[in-house]
Amino acid sequence: MTSVNVTTQKNTVSVSTSGQLTTVTATTAGPQGPPGDFELNQSGKVNGSLVYYDATAATFKADAVNTTSTLTDGGNF
Numbered sequence: 001m002t003s004v005n006v007t008t009q010k011n012t013v014s015v016s017t018s019g020q021l022t023t024v025t026a027t028t029a030g031p032q033g034p035p036g037d038f039e040l041n042q043s044g045k046v047n048g049s050l051v052y053y054d055a056t057a058a059t060f061k062a063d064a065v066n067t068t069s070t071l072t073d074g075g076n077f
Contacts, residue, residue, distance in 0.1 A: 005016050015024050040051065044063035052066045053059075064070075 003018055015022060038060065040060045040062060041057075042049070042062040044061075046064045046067060048067040048069055049062040049064070050066045050068065050071070051060055051062045054061050
């Protein structure tokens with residue numbers, strides 16, 4: 001059985017194995033892109049709220065209008 005020891009120190013990772021070749025790939029998250037055209041009004045959210053588009057308000061909402069209990073008749077979502 002091969003044992004692998006990994007130690008992390010700040011931004012460096014050291015890997016040592018006993019006798020076998022090991023390939024390690026390390027990646028870091030890059031910068032996040034812009035959020036796009038999606039604003040969500042969740043000020044009136046309640047338990048079970050679903051996101052929907054309100055054309056009158058021209059925005060996406062999560063509130064008590066569309067919830068898992070209002071869209072189903074006693075079912076589970």
